[in-house]
Amino acid sequence: DAKTTQPTSMDCAEGRAANLPCNHSTISGNEYVYWYRQIHSQGPQYIIHGLKNNETNEMASLIITEDRKSSTLILPHATLRDTAVYYCIVRVDRSNFGNEKLTFGTGTRLTIIP
């Protein structure tokens, strides 16, 4: 699976949009971009994933560049509860996903400032 690069930490004001970047310049054509977050002392929580089109769900939006070498996770109106470590992971989305592990990098520690 392709390697990802994320900033170590970021701050964002409460109520503003939090934009978390991720570089994955070696991504292959069949690899998806997944985002998870981990709030302190909890298990990781799935946020969103995508292949090449932009995606949006109730939690966030995922913007993937046309060349797919980078992406941005957007939390539209950050709250204090969004303070967490955010992980960007690239992997092949095979049909037997249940048998495929996820490899975590160091992630971005996002702090929402009141």
Place this chain on the structure above:
Amino acid sequence: GAVVSQHPSWVICKSGTSVKIECRSLDFQATTMFWYRQFPKQSLMLMATSNEGSKATYEQGVEKDKFLINHASLTLSTLTVTSAHPEDSSFYICSATDLSGANVLTFGAGSRLTVL
């Protein structure tokens, strides 16, 4: 959505004793579950892949005789830390995928082990 439950959420034990951590998939079956370990201020590291009805697959550097994994049913995997020592103190997290649902890897809330 899919829920993965872990028990206990925290445990304290004496050095030399064994501790069992349970991971259950609620309302879905999981032929495969993953066990991760996380030390303070570090990322998650995969320890092993638990396969229902067969032996677990361990990552390089993880002692299979120390971290016993049993996946006896489609909804339960257990991790037993045998002869625990203080250096085994960590946050242990399991995960599984509901292939009939959203098909994303779902994580349990984690189990914090402290070995005195």
